[in-house]
Amino acid sequence: MDLVSFRTPGLGDQTYLLTHEGKGVLVDPQRDIDRFLHAVAERDVELRFVLETHLHNDYVSGGEQAALRTGAELVLPAAAAAAYPHTAAFHLEDIKAEGLTIRPIHTPGHTPEHTSYLVLIDGESVAVFSGGSLLVASAGRPDLLGPARARTLAKLQHGSLHRLAGLPRDIALLPTHGEGSFCTATGAGRYTSTIGEELDGNPLLAVSDVEQFADQLLAAPMPIPAFYQYMGPANTLGVPPMPALTVPELDLADLADQPEGTQVLDVRPRTVQAAGFLPGSVGIEIANDFGSWAGWLLPYQAPIVLVAEPGQDVTEPVTQLTQIGIDTVRGVVRDLGEAATEQFELVDVPTFVDRLADPTAQVLDVRMPSERAAVRLDGAVERFLPDLITEGVPAEIDPDRPVLVACGSGRRAAIAATLLARDGYQPVVLTGAGVADVVAARTH
Structure with missing residues (x-):
């Protein structure tokens, strides 16, 4: 068995590619699937399964498109009831390929349909993909679907964590959410672990009383990014392929021809913005969390015109926006002339x-x-x-x-x-x- 992890720091998430004897399993892929499929091709394996642990709240999924591109079998939790073709994963009903078994384990709490996947190779349990259930020193937060359901989901999360904790100690724990994700209930540290390490060190597993567990999980919830409300519905109905990452070069005068509600988003370094930026624009310099802040602060799916420096590559900000379903970048302006009159x-x-x-x-x-x-x-x-x-x-x-x-x-x-x-x-x-x-x- 070989395992490749793909970190998306701005979202605090990991995607995994597990390979064994020429077969591959891709777990919780983000929308920009080329980086995952390149790794599949490099290893010369057949992508046999694409697994989704839940309907994600923090990004739009690339699972459907990865399956369509490769012919892999797309597997979603049965209760997800997604609107596109997939194999429904039912609790403890094994999904098999030669020498490789995927065993779904219903682990509600982060979301109602949430399902973890135990991987068995030649009949031996080796790893569990725990998505947003049991995390490293933490657990997936239960309040993303609103306060009315939060306590019920928190109590379900208690049972799910202990269900996973009952697996053998040496099994690798491979969660999707981790440090930097707003989907974690508390500050997650490392990205991967083992069941034994979590039994010994995860403070949430030490809470035996379910009501006390729910109190603790809901005591100090983090804010919920505004764009999260759009991710679950998109992942239920289906996400189109990634758009082109190249955007047109615009002149300052072109701003007058943009649709009503267009947002001007300045991605230059803050030192450059401070010296002069366009009145009314929002400045978010490029970093790992650029997309999350843009999705949180700008009206979702509003037309966007980027402002960048001459020669500055805007592939990264466009990619981060598409990861959360924003395909509305209309172009980039690089010469502000005398119009950059605002300063800080x-x-x-x-x-x-x-x-x-x-x-x-x-x-x-x-x-x-x-x-x-x-x-x-x-x-x-x-x-x-x-x-x-x-x-x-x-x-x-x-x-x-x-x-x-x-x-x-x-x-x-x-x-x-x-x-x-x-x-x-x-x-x-x-x-x-x-x-x-x-x-x-x-x-x-």
Whole structure:
């Protein structure tokens, strides 16, 4: 047996390719399937199965298209009831190929239909693909389908975790969700494990009482990205093939010809954005989590025009957008001329601390509630970055005075600066550091 994992850091997910004696099994593939099929071709194996553990909430799946491209058998949980051809996986009903057996294990909790897959080679159990059920030192969160169902799913998750924990200790645990995913209930660490390691170290497996387990799982839920609501329906009905990743080059004048509601998305480095960006544009510099922030902050499926530097490759941001089903990029503008009239200031920790000494200073903390609970900046007005879109700028912030903006590293603060600037505020962004650094500097 050989196992290849494909990490998608911005989504906090892993896709797996298991191969054995010329046959391959692909598990939970994202939409950009060429990278997986290239690995299949490199190994000269027949892709026999494509397995989906659940109807994903954080990305649109490439499972259907991977099966269509290769002739592999697409397997989904029976209760998923997807609208395209597939093999329904029923609890403990084996799916077999020569020397290779896939044993579905119904593990509801993250979603109602969630199914894990135990892999047996020549009759011996070797690995379990646990999707969003049992994770490394964590579990998949049960609240993504709304608060009304969250407690029921949390209690189901308790049974599912213990069902998987009853497998032999030496079986490899191969979850889809991991560190960086908003689908985890708590901070997952490493990406893979074994059943034995989780029995010894996963704190959730130590909670025997189901009500206490549900309380713990639901005690401090993370925010749910806005685009998640569109992923499950898309994965139920079917996802079209990836669009072309090349986009037209546009002139600044072409912006006037774009459809109503077009969003201008600036992907240049924050240092370049700070020096001048288009009024009304949203700045999200390219990084692993670019697509997640774009999907969270922009109206879903709105037409998008990118702003990039001359020579800057935009394949990565277009790919990340397509991974969450956004195929609406209409082009890229590279020369802003004299139109880049909005600006914000970037400062380091010492300068930020000096500005805080001014009694008229105002500070906006755009971190998540859980981050603020761990380390607070005294006197700061607190509003999570996406809430600037849904709730607006806090009324306490005076647009006539500069506003010091901080997060955990400067990334979200820089995004917030473009949102603030378009509403007439004067942002001063802590960059390359975060609130914890400011708090530490002020105590020394």
